Amino acid sequence: MANAPRTLFDKIWAAHVVETLPDGTVLLYIDRHLIHEVTSPQAFEGLRAAGRRLRRPDATIGVVDHNVPTSADRLTAVNEPESALQIATLERNVAEFDVPYIPLADARQGIVHVIGPELGLSLPGVTLVCGDSHTSTHGALGALAFGIGTSEVEHVMATQTLLQKPAKNMRVTVEGTLPVGCGAKDIVLAIIGQIGTAGGTGHVIEFAGSAIRALDMAGRMTVCNMSIEAGARAGMIAPDETTFAYVTGRQFAPKGEALEQAIAWWKTLPSDADAVFDKDVTIDAATIAPMVTWGTNPEAVVPITGTVPDPADEPDPERRAQLQRMVDYMALTPGQKLAGTPVDVVFIGSCTNSRIEDIRAAAAIARGRHVAPGVRALVVPGSGLVKKQAEEEGLDRILLDAGFEWREAGCSMCLGMNPDKLTPGQRCASTSNRNFEGRQGPGGRTHLVSPAMAAAAAVTGRLTDVRELAA
Numbered sequence: 446m447a448n449a450p451r452t453l454f455d456k457i458w459a460a461h462v463v464e465t466l467p468d469g470t471v472l473l474y475i476d477r478h479l480i481h482e483v484t485s486p487q488a489f490e491g492l493r494a495a496g497r498r499l500r501r502p503d504a505t506i507g508v509v510d511h512n513v514p515t516s517a518d519r520l521t522a523v524n525e526p527e528s529a530l531q532i533a534t535l536e537r538n539v540a541e542f543d544v545p546y547i548p549l550a551d552a553r554q555g556i557v558h559v560i561g562p563e564l565g566l567s568l569p570g571v572t573l574v575c576g577d578s579h580t581s582t583h584g585a586l587g588a589l590a591f592g593i594g595t596s597e598v599e600h601v602m603a604t605q606t607l608l609q610k611p612a613k614n615m616r617v618t619v620e621g622t623l624p625v626g627c628g629a630k631d632i633v634l635a636i637i638g639q640i641g642t643a644g645g646t647g648h649v650i651e652f653a654g655s656a657i658r659a660l661d662m663a664g665r666m667t668v669c670n671m672s673i674e675a676g677a678r679a680g681m682i683a684p685d686e687t688t689f690a691y692v693t694g695r696q697f698a699p700k701g702e703a704l705e706q707a708i709a710w711w712k713t714l715p716s717d718a719d720a721v722f723d724k725d726v727t728i729d730a731a732t733i734a735p736m737v738t739w740g741t742n743p744e745a746v747v748p749i750t751g752t753v754p755d756p757a758d759e760p761d762p763e764r765r766a767q768l769q770r771m772v773d774y775m776a777l778t779p780g781q782k783l784a785g786t787p788v789d790v791v792f793i794g795s796c797t798n799s800r801i802e803d804i805r806a807a808a809a810i811a812r813g814r815h816v817a818p819g820v821r822a823l824v825v826p827g828s829g830l831v832k833k834q835a836e837e838e839g840l841d842r843i844l845l846d847a848g849f850e851w852r853e854a855g856c857s858m859c860l861g862m863n864p865d866k867l868t869p870g871q872r873c874a875s876t877s878n879r880n881f882e883g884r885q886g887p888g889g890r891t892h893l894v895s896p897a898m899a900a901a902a903a904v905t906g907r908l909t910d911v912r913e914l915a916a
């Protein structure tokens with residue numbers, strides 16, 4: 446009998462099954478484990494209590510990103526006590542358990558989801574986990590990558606395996622050519638706007654179609670990063686020549702003959718032509734516009750040419766109340782045009798949009814312009830290596846001359862766990878991935894946008910259709 450057609454997910458899954466239990470739960474082998482300061486302390490504590498060591502410290506690597514300040518003096522300045530404790534705890538744990546670690550002073554330090562691919566730790570065909578929901582980012586390389594909880598972090602540390610129930614397959618196909626002024630962020634916001642924050646629940650989403658294949662690796666990471674915001678277990682994109690070129694030469698990637706052998710296997714991974722998906726969605730890229738969220742979840746999104754919806758138009762009372770709460774929290778008026786809404790802060794960074802391509806896109810808009818009076822605009826590279834490259838390209842000068850802050854790598858204003866926070870009532874155009882109440886600081890109001898749209902908001906002081914500036 447011929448083998449049944451399989452998806453990319455099916456193939457990677459099957460290659461990592463150690464054992465299948467009678468109820469269908471699988472013991473899955475994990476190739477790569479990334480750890481950071483927020484979700485690892487209890488896991489190490491558990492190992493210590495049980496007298497265990499890591500099964501494969503060599504397959505593990507630690508970095509600090511969430512709590513770190515992004516100011517130039519961060520190696521010497523006194524940090525907030527809680528953050529300082531989490532950072533010191535990770536440093537003590539990696540030393541005690543012999544886990545490779547990238548310290549704050551290392552040029553390669555950065556957001557865990559930026560440095561994984563950048564250093565060649567995230568590869569096609571691997572299973573990769575991290576105690577962090579945006580681990581879906583690494584699926585852009587054609588990996589099965591997903592976030593896990595702290596008790597699972599401990600399980601992976603101890604056994605290099607994880608108990609998992611199989612996921613369903615979903616395919617989101619984006620066909621055609623993206624309009625000028627739009628990028629990967631607009632694609633993924635448009636997808637979430639269409640399928641909703643629960644659209645991917647129980648599924649691993651494979652992003653496919655000509656518009657996805659046309660994306661560079663940074664764009665693919667942006668799309669996969671936010672698959673978790675669509676409720677999916679993971680997001681992934683089939684590896685292709687773009688992927689192989691990206692991986693080649695990276696620090697921890699295979700080299701020479703090992704790379705050739707790896708590529709030969711990676712080429713077998715894309716979903717079979719006749720593979721069946723449990724759920725299939727298609728989007729025409731030509732219909733996508735620069736997107737902006739107006740509410741407090743990523744599904745509450747419209748094109749920048751759009752308006753704030755009127756809760757009164759919503760027949761379902763529960764949903765109506767939810768929309769009303771969003772409009773109130775965001776201090777917007779139903780029917781109001783999004784374009785022209787004044788912003789106080791602009792944040793360009795996070796594991797969604799802090800790679801060199803994102804910084805180039807922001808600098809292209811900032812060049813020869815200036816941040817509007819009264820607006821604070823931060824650019825936070827995703828890693829020390831991104832920062833270095835941007836400086837080699839002169840992007841820091843363009844941004845500094847335009848009045849942007851140019852900061853050190855970290856999660857920064859993506860979430861309120863470090864000194865970069867919104868103050869109550871501040872409105873922010875942000876390239877990050879979450880916009881719930883207080884995400885960027887208590888009382889802060891977040892509008893999720895692309896890097897180009899964020900830069901446009903910075904220089905005009907309001908939410909602006911970037912196509913008007915590019916023209």
Ligand SMILES: CC(C)[C@H](C(=O)O)[C@@H](O)C(=O)O
Nearest residue numbers: 483484511576577578579860
């Ligand atoms: C702190 C961490 C557990 C969290 C996550 O899992 O995503 C954070 O990275 C976030 O983006 O909210």
Ligand code: SF4
Nearest residue numbers: 579795796856859860
């Ligand atoms: S940048 Fe934001 S989304 Fe990404 S890992 Fe850090 S806090 Fe989470």
